[in-house]
Amino acid sequence: MKIMKEAMAGSLESSDCLIMVKPSEKLEIEIESIVQKRYGKQIRAAIEETLDEMGITSGYYKVQDKGAIDYCLRARVQTVTRRGCEEQ
Amino acid sequence: MIGRSALFIPASSPSMINASIAFRADTLIFDLEDAVSIGEKDAARDLLDGALGQIEKKNLFIRINPLSSAFWRADIELFLKSGSQGIVLPKATPGDVKSVSEIIKQSNREISVVPLIETARGVEEITDIIQCSPLVSGILFGAEDYCLSMGVKRTKEGREIAYARARLANAAHAYGIEAMDTPFTNADDAEGLNKDAVLAKSLGFSGKAAINPRQIDVINKTFSVEAAELEQALRIIRAMEEAEKSGKGVFSLDRQMIDAPIAQRARKLIKRAQIWGEMSC
């Protein structure tokens, strides 16, 4: 799968995260989180693992995290990726 | 078993999903239908897929989108993958129940199908709906859409749904399945909820749906087996066992004839008390 267009998933509500994606040559992941100091590493790991499982190697991901737990981060990555890969 | 209370949780909201785990509704119904906007169905499925990975599956139901929509096949795929106990089928017709049952019975595990009865036609076809699949373990009444289909105004007192309620409760008892009453929509009115639940119980419903976790306690309390009821049921069964030993078919307790239906009712009650005996807290 490859990111073909801009897409968005999730929200800025508490316990959720908003992820925006757009096409890019390389894989870039930018994360902003209210729990960065306590869970920064785990958040990045969850996102990278999910992208790896989906075979994504390029695309610009911007994650604004409002304290989502891992299952939610993974789900939002899956949704936004599929949305970004769909034909226009 | 659906139990006394079944709480609807929007599958689109991480905070609601996270909170739901802490509540002791007898059954949780994760909702992919009305609570999720058309453009977010995919996101809700992904979210639910992830969430269900960490939740105990017993007494977990998923309300899928209606078969008239474009989403139901993906919903059912998720349902089968999730290992949830049951499926709630909105705007159910006998045909819908049949189609869904055909698909899910291939999974080779015990699954409950709970048709949501929310049209005038659904009420009339209730016996067909129940009979068309052995997977139907209960029915759920949805009064809001039902009233729309009737073109009548929904009121707090609920006279407009008296017939539908009576009909559904009767059908459920006729075929030995559970009947869940429609949710009470004003979450701030605990007294109104209590009255509505007591009424539903008196009509023969076995439980009631909830749209707010604050409603669970009132519902559970109303539909719990009362201690005196339980005691009486236990006495009946003890007396019956003694009567059987001495070879009597019909016997009396407290000068009242105890026959097979009464004994059966007592057994059912004891079973309910065993399963849902603990007050939710």
Add this chain to the structure above:
Amino acid sequence: MLNAIGREIPLDILKRLKKEPFQGAYGYAEKSLRKEVAFNIVWPGTGKLVNSISEALVKAKFKDGMSISFHHHLRNGDYVLNMVLEEIARMGFRDITVLASGIFECHEPLLAHIQNGVVSGIHTNYMVGPVARAVSAGILDKPVIMRSHGGRDRAIESGELKIDIAFIAAPTADIYGNIDGTEGPSACGSLGYAFSDAKYAGKVIALTDNLVSYPVSRISIDQTCVDYVIKVDSIGDRAGIVSGTTRITRDPVGLKIAERAARVIETGGYLQDGFSFQTGAGSLSLAVASFVREKMREKKIIGSFGLGGITELFVDMLQEGLFRTLFDTQCFDLKSVESLRNNSRHQEISSSMYSNPFTKGAVVNNLDVVILGATEIDTDFNVNVTTGSDGRIMGGSGGHCDAAAGSKLTIVVTNLMRARMPVVVERVTTVNTPGENIGVLVTEYGIAVNPANEDLKKKLSDNRLPVLDIKELKRIAYNICGEPENLKSKGNTIAVVEYRDGTIIDVIPQFE
């Protein structure tokens, strides 16, 4: 060195502050003294009215290095602290220590005074907003001293904390310095936190926007305490003073927790005639109070007193006859201000009477039950309401550890997690209240009882309340959220947390 609850207190801090490490909630008592106060006699024929803050400062012989105090009844609407410091800065004074019982968002101008060297030290009981963030980022060389309400009064009254000038924000004052908090455009109700300042400061200056002729009809702080009175345009912004926005939570999880907490009180046998009760003004605390009210009605209980920051809910309970009395150190809404003004059973008390540990008995000692919150609570029941999980200051004990130490039963109510942050943790970032004073923790996932309270634990279990080990609650939270990473300290101390008895219960390092 490690103190009695295993917190590392740097020796140089103890030495520099001449302090002892925390030795248990009741483990330490200095010689109990009341400070001698030198003051100027006001002779007949002398007035107290001065025209400006600068004139008052000159008359009071203000100089570099002095300490000035403020009270926080005007909360986020306070103009007085900023007004006074602006004048002090304009007059060129330096190296001032600010002793403010609370610091809020509105006190942002304090930052510039710190940067310019006008203010070099802060002592407070509670701190939020830009100043708290800047302090957390190391803006001050001297660590901030954080105290409890009772601890502040103890420090002032014993002479340990010297106030050169106390500034009193006076909603109404007469020309001879009698002050009332319940009248005037900036009425805030009780002035309880300013009583010790008024009695023990070298000089006392009242600022009012409602100057009345002698005498005011209701006296809170009286003329024998006050040196000068200044008329100003406004002492505060009404919207920030008594916002009245705190409502009972509607969050179902919160209501669940609150209802359980009320059942703990009932099951524990505390709901009897004479019941005394304190809650905070948070939406969850209010929900507990509202469930308790229902139970008091049902059982026809007449409580002895309600205590604390007073809200409309407690006023209603007083009027309904569910309490005989309210003791009030601070009003949170207009209805409590009005009640304090009109109802003689609604009594204004000093924060020293409320919570000072070294008196002949504070009102917290008479409490049956207090409901408190927590930002974090660890598996030893130690509570943090001072720093956030990122290590930055965002609160402070206030009366937290005072009420916990005095009350027969202290109940902490909180969600097990806030978004992804576990509230029940292995080790709290900062301790302001020792676990020995926490009886019960109520969360939506279960209730944990302090092992020291076996009887209560049994009662709750017998009544089918979901009692769990606190370690189990922590495990549940970590299972859902993951194990949090540790914060990295930069090595320097930005604040020292004094327990109410003056010992050091914890220090707050600057975190990366």
